[in-house]
Amino acid sequence: MIAKKKEVEQIKTKKVFSAPAILQVGSPTKDGGLRLKVETNELSENEIAMLMKQFNNKFGWILFSANKMNDDNIPEQQADSEGRKMKTPSQRLRATLFVYYTQRIDKSKTFDQFYVEQMEKIIDRFKANLDD
Known part of the structure; x- marks a missing residue:
């Protein structure tokens, strides 16, 4: 299936992705972090394309909840490229x-x-x- 122009524009501008998922805690990393694995329910081709283009191998923040989240759960303040919150x-x-x-x-x-x-x-x- 080929994405329509409007769908491609939405993919280019999307800054947040949400989907039902299972979070599996993996192993500790050398720098004191934690390796996590996320398995989503079935995604559309557009969602997969957006994930690959916008988020693959990018630094970001993860929110996880046992309940469905809405926009109020997502911080408005953007992080800089190193993941620090930018000052107002x-x-x-x-x-x-x-x-x-x-x-x-x-x-x-x-x-x-x-x-x-x-x-x-x-x-x-x-x-x-x-x-x-």
């Missing part, structure tokens, strides 16, 4: 301000005080450029 822009800004604080600011005030002051400066700068 606000988390990145706070982390950058912390490094700046530790390297450049005298410790007469706490980081929290410094953070609030810097955030107020950023907010004021943007507010100053708003139309009346």
Whole structure:
């Protein structure tokens, strides 16, 4: 069976795969991990093609539940290519301000005080450029 154009587009854009499956715990790995084996129920040709194209030999995260999962069970935050959760822009800004604080600011005030002051400066700068 040849996949239709719409089905191929869905395959290209799918970032999550779910199917009923049996999880079998395998053996420990040298680096302290655990080898797992997953056996799914019968899959369609499109699902197999999508799995092979999108997920084969890729690093990712696995969720497993004895019950059917829905979208609420899947984290929205994307992981980077090494599997670490990516920081939100606000988390990145706070982390950058912390490094700046530790390297450049005298410790007469706490980081929290410094953070609030810097955030107020950023907010004021943007507010100053708003139309009346």
